[in-house]
Amino acid sequence: MARAVTNQRKLVVTVIAWSIGIAIFFPILWTFLTSFKTEAEAIASPPSFLFFEWTTENYTEVQSRSNYPLHFMNSVIISLGSTVLGLLIAIPAAWSMAFVPGKRTKDVLMWMLSTKMLPPVGVLIPIYLIFRDTGLLDTRTALVIVLTLINLPIIVWMLYTYFKEIPGEILEAARMDGATLWSEVIYVLTPMAVPGIASTLLLNVILAWNEAFWTLNLTAAKAAPLTAFIASYSSPEGLFYAKLSAASTMAIAPIVILGWFSQKQLVRGLTFGAVK
Amino acid sequence: MKLFARALVGVSALALLASPALAETITIATVNNGDMIRMQKLSGEFTAQNPDIELEWVTLEENILRQRVTTDVATKGGQYDVMTIGTYEVPIWGSKGWLVSLNDLPASYDIDDILPAIRGGLTVDGELMAAPFYGESSMVMYRKDLMAKAGLEMPDAPTWDFIAEAARAMTDKDNEIYGACLRGKAGWGENMAFLTAMSNSFGAKWFDMDWNPQFTSDAWKETLTFYVNLLNDAGPPGASNNGFNENLSLFQTGKCGMWIDATVAASFVTNPNDSQVADQVGFALAPDTGLGKRGNWLWAWSLAIPAGTQKEEAAKKFVAWATSKEYLELVASNEGWANVPPGTRTSLYENPEYAKVPFAQMTLDSINSADPKNPTIDPVPYVGVQFVAIPEFQGIATSTGQQFSAALAGSTSIEDALQNAQNLTEREMKRAGYIK
Numbered sequence: 192m193a194r195a196v197t198n199q200r201k202l203v204v205t206v207i208a209w210s211i212g213i214a215i216f217f218p219i220l221w222t223f224l225t226s227f228k229t230e231a232e233a234i235a236s237p238p239s240f241l242f243f244e245w246t247t248e249n250y251t252e253v254q255s256r257s258n259y260p261l262h263f264m265n266s267v268i269i270s271l272g273s274t275v276l277g278l279l280i281a282i283p284a285a286w287s288m289a290f291v292p293g294k295r296t297k298d299v300l301m302w303m304l305s306t307k308m309l310p311p312v313g314v315l316i317p318i319y320l321i322f323r324d325t326g327l328l329d330t331r332t333a334l335v336i337v338l339t340l341i342n343l344p345i346i347v348w349m350l351y352t353y354f355k356e357i358p359g360e361i362l363e364a365a366r367m368d369g370a371t372l373w374s375e376v377i378y379v380l381t382p383m384a385v386p387g388i389a390s391t392l393l394l395n396v397i398l399a400w401n402e403a404f405w406t407l408n409l410t411a412a413k414a415a416p417l418t419a420f421i422a423s424y425s426s427p428e429g430l431f432y433a434k435l436s437a438a439s440t441m442a443i444a445p446i447v448i449l450g451w452f453s454q455k456q457l458v459r460g461l462t463f464g465a466v467k
Numbered sequence: 468m469k470l471f472a473r474a475l476v477g478v479s480a481l482a483l484l485a486s487p488a489l490a491e492t493i494t495i496a497t498v499n500n501g502d503m504i505r506m507q508k509l510s511g512e513f514t515a516q517n518p519d520i521e522l523e524w525v526t527l528e529e530n531i532l533r534q535r536v537t538t539d540v541a542t543k544g545g546q547y548d549v550m551t552i553g554t555y556e557v558p559i560w561g562s563k564g565w566l567v568s569l570n571d572l573p574a575s576y577d578i579d580d581i582l583p584a585i586r587g588g589l590t591v592d593g594e595l596m597a598a599p600f601y602g603e604s605s606m607v608m609y610r611k612d613l614m615a616k617a618g619l620e621m622p623d624a625p626t627w628d629f630i631a632e633a634a635r636a637m638t639d640k641d642n643e644i645y646g647a648c649l650r651g652k653a654g655w656g657e658n659m660a661f662l663t664a665m666s667n668s669f670g671a672k673w674f675d676m677d678w679n680p681q682f683t684s685d686a687w688k689e690t691l692t693f694y695v696n697l698l699n700d701a702g703p704p705g706a707s708n709n710g711f712n713e714n715l716s717l718f719q720t721g722k723c724g725m726w727i728d729a730t731v732a733a734s735f736v737t738n739p740n741d742s743q744v745a746d747q748v749g750f751a752l753a754p755d756t757g758l759g760k761r762g763n764w765l766w767a768w769s770l771a772i773p774a775g776t777q778k779e780e781a782a783k784k785f786v787a788w789a790t791s792k793e794y795l796e797l798v799a800s801n802e803g804w805a806n807v808p809p810g811t812r813t814s815l816y817e818n819p820e821y822a823k824v825p826f827a828q829m830t831l832d833s834i835n836s837a838d839p840k841n842p843t844i845d846p847v848p849y850v851g852v853q854f855v856a857i858p859e860f861q862g863i864a865t866s867t868g869q870q871f872s873a874a875l876a877g878s879t880s881i882e883d884a885l886q887n888a889q890n891l892t893e894r895e896m897k898r899a900g901y902i903k
Binding site: 229230231234235236256315316319320323328329407408411412415419422423424425426427428429430431 | 494496498499500501504507508523524525526527528529530531534535538542543544545546547656657710711712715716719720722729731732735740741742743
C-alpha cells in the first residue's frame with residue numbers, strides 16, 4: 192500500500208516537474224522555431240508550430256549584417272574574465288569569513304549582498320565618467336572590472352556556503368604540518384572545494400553572459416558582446432521577429448550548450464546546503 | 468650594433484613613408500529599422516568614394532540607442548562621431564550646444580531642398596543641427612474592401628466623427644475584424660505620441676503659456692473619452708497593450724479596418740511579401756474636428772554630429788552623403804523607388820517616378836500639415852507636435868501614458884486618469900522649476 196502511494200506521488204511529482212520544465216523551455220523552443228520562419232509566418236495568426244516552410248535566410252541575413260564572431264569572443268572574454276577575476280578575490284575572502292569569522296562577518300556578508308539591491312542606473316553616470324577619463328570606454332577591460340564587482344557578492348556568498356561545509360580541523364592539521372596560509376588555501380582548501388568552485392564559476396559565467404545593462408551602456412563597437420548583438424535586431428517600428436529570433440538563438444546557443452553539459456554541477460551549486 | 472640600430476631606424480622611416488595614409492574610422496550609432504539597415508548595406512558606395520574613411524556601425528534598438536547616445540553626448544564620452552537622433556532630441560541638444568551645426572555643408576548638398584516642416588524641427592537659432600535621413604508623419608491606413616462593404620467612402624481628409632462611424636460599421640467581432648487599431652501601450656513614444664497629436668486636433672494642449680498643465684481641460688476630457696469609447700466599441704481586444712508592432716501585425720493579417728499610425732508603415736502594409744491585404748490598402752490624412760489642426764504628428768530620424776568629436780570633417784562627409792539627393796537615387800536604382808527613405812526632400816516629391824508610389828503624395832501632405840512650432844490651436848510655449856521638447860517630457864509622458872492606458876483597460880476612470888495626469892505633471896513641472 193505504502194509502495195502504491197509512493198509511486199502515485201512520484202508520478203504526480205514527475206508530471207508537475209515536466210510541466211514546469213516544458214513551460215520554462217517553451218519560449219526558447221518557440222524562439223528557435225521562429226528563427227526558421229519568414230517574417231510573414233512569424234506573425235501569422237493562428238501561428239504554425241512545425242508545419243511551415245522552413246528557411247535559413249534569417250541566419251544568412253544576421254551573419255551578413257553583424258560581426259557575430261567579434262560579439263561572441265567579447266562575450267566569452269568578458270564572462271570568463273570577470274568570473275576568474277571574481278574567484279581570485281572571492282576565494283581568500285570566503286576563506287577568511289568561513290574559517291576566521293569575526294564579530295561582524297555576518298553583517299559584512301549581508302552588506303555585500305545588499306549592494307546587489309542598488310539600481311545600476313543610479314551609478315551609471317559616475318562609472319561612465321570614470322571610464323571615460325581612464326580611456327576604458329568600449330573596452331573589454333572595463334566590462335571585466337564592472338561585472339567582477341557586481342557579481343562579487345554572489346561569488347563570495349556561494350563560496351562561503353561551500354567552505355562552511357569543510358571541517359576546519361583538516362585545515363588546522365595542514366597548518367600543524369607546517370603549511371603556510373597560501374599553501375593551505377591553494378593546496379588544501381581549493382582541491383576540496385572544487386565542486387563548489389566549479390558550480391560558482393558556471394553560475395557566474397551565465398550571469399555575466401546574460402548581463403545586459405552595463406554591457407550595453409559601456410560599449411559601442413569594439414567591446415560589444417552578444418547582448419548588443421541581440422539589441423541590434425529588436426525594433427519598436429518594424430516586424431523583424433524572425434531575424435530577432437535567429438539572433439537570439441545564436442546568442443543563447445553557447446550558454447544553453449554549456450548549461451546542458453554542466454547541469455549536474457549547476458544543480459548541485461544551486462541546491463547546496465538545502466538538503467542535509 | 469650601432470650600425471644595426473641605424474639600419475633599423477632607416478628601414479622604419481622608409482616603411483612609414485611608403486605606407487598609405489591611415490584611414491580614419493568614424494563610429495555611427497543608428498536605430499534598427501529598414502531604412503537604416505539599407506543605408507548600412509549601401510555604405511560601400513561611400514567608402515569607395517572616400518577610401519580614407521572607414522565606417523564602424525553600432526545598431527541598437529530605439530530606446531537603448533536613445534539611452535546610450537544621451538549618456539554619451541551629455542558626458543562628452545566621445546564614443547560616436549555620427550548619431551541617429553529624433554526630432555525630440557534635436558531642439559534640446561542643439562540649444563545646449565551638444566551638436567555641431569550643419570549650416571556649412573557644401574552647396575551641392577542643397578540645404579534648401581529639405582522639406583520646410585522637417586527642416587524647421589531640426590533648426591535651432593537658425594542653425595541646422597541634424598540632417599534628416601527620413602521623415603514621417605501619421606495618417607489613416609484603411610481597408611478599401613471593408614470600407615466598401617460598410618457602404619462608406621473614405622474622404623481624403625476625414626473627420627474624427629467619420630472615423631468613428633466607419634470604425635463601428637466595419638467592426639465584425641465574430642470574424643475578428645476590428646474597425647480601429649490605435650496605439651494603447653503606455654509610453655511617451657507609444658500611446659502618448661498618438662494621443663498628444665490627437666489632442667491637438669481637439670483643441671487640447673499640454674501646457675498653457677505659463678507652463679501650467681492642462682489635463683483637466685474640457686478638450687482633454689473630450690479627446691480621451693472619444694479615444695476610449697472608440698477602442699472599446701471598435702478596437703481589438705487588449706488594445707491597451709498594442710503599440711506600433713502589434714497593430715502592424717493585426718493590420719497585415721487582415722484584422723484591422725483602419726489603422727492611424729506612422730506614414731512609414733505604408734511601405735510595410737503594401738508589401739505583398741509581408742502583408743495579406745497589400746492590394747486593399749487606401750490612405751487618408753489624419754482626422755480633424757474642424758478646428759484647424761489635424762491629429763497627425765511629425766518625426767524625422769536624423770543624423771547629427773556630437774560637439775567635440777575629433778573626426779568632424781569625416782563625419783560631415785558621411786552625413787552629407789547619407790542624406791543627399793544622390794543617396795535617394797542610389798536606393799531607387801538598387802531597390803526601387805518605394806524603398807527610398809521618404810519625407811526629407813522636396814525634389815523627391817517632384818520626381819515623376821516617385822509620384823507613382825501609392826503613398827507618396829499622402830505622406831507629403833501629412834508632413835506638410837504638421838507644424839512643430841505651432842502644434843496646437845491655442846498658442847503654447849513649446850515646440851513639438853506629438854511631444855513637448857523639454858528634457859522632462861519623456862518621464863512625465865510615460866507616467867501620463869500609464870494613466871491613459873489604464874483608462875483604456877478599464878482599471879481606472881477617464882476622470883481619474885486625467886486628474887492623476889494633471890497632478891503628476893504639475894508635481895514634475897514644479898520640481899523642474901517651470902512653475903511655482
